[in-house]
Amino acid sequence: MKICKNIFLLDSDVLIAAKKRYYPFDVCPGFWEALIQHHKLKHIYSIDRVKKEIYDYQYPDNLSLWVRDNLTNDFFNPPKR
Secondary structure, eight states, X not given: OOOOOOOEEOOHHHHHHIIIIIOOTTTOHHHHHXXXXXXXXXXXXXOHHHHHHHXXXXXXXXXXXXXXXXXXXXXXXXXXX
């Protein structure tokens, strides 16, 4: 297996725009599955402020529920370099 030496940090717009415009959950589940897989391979992360922004709703939407159910806390804790 090829090891990726690059780590990509996703901002909130990657997730929010994907959900709203380009890759809704029901249209492109492969995009969301790929996020999970790339994180398991330690290729992508985000930061705690992104998690807070996604959860900063009085009523949870399908994105905040997906993040809660599919991304582990270490997704929002990138490794230090």
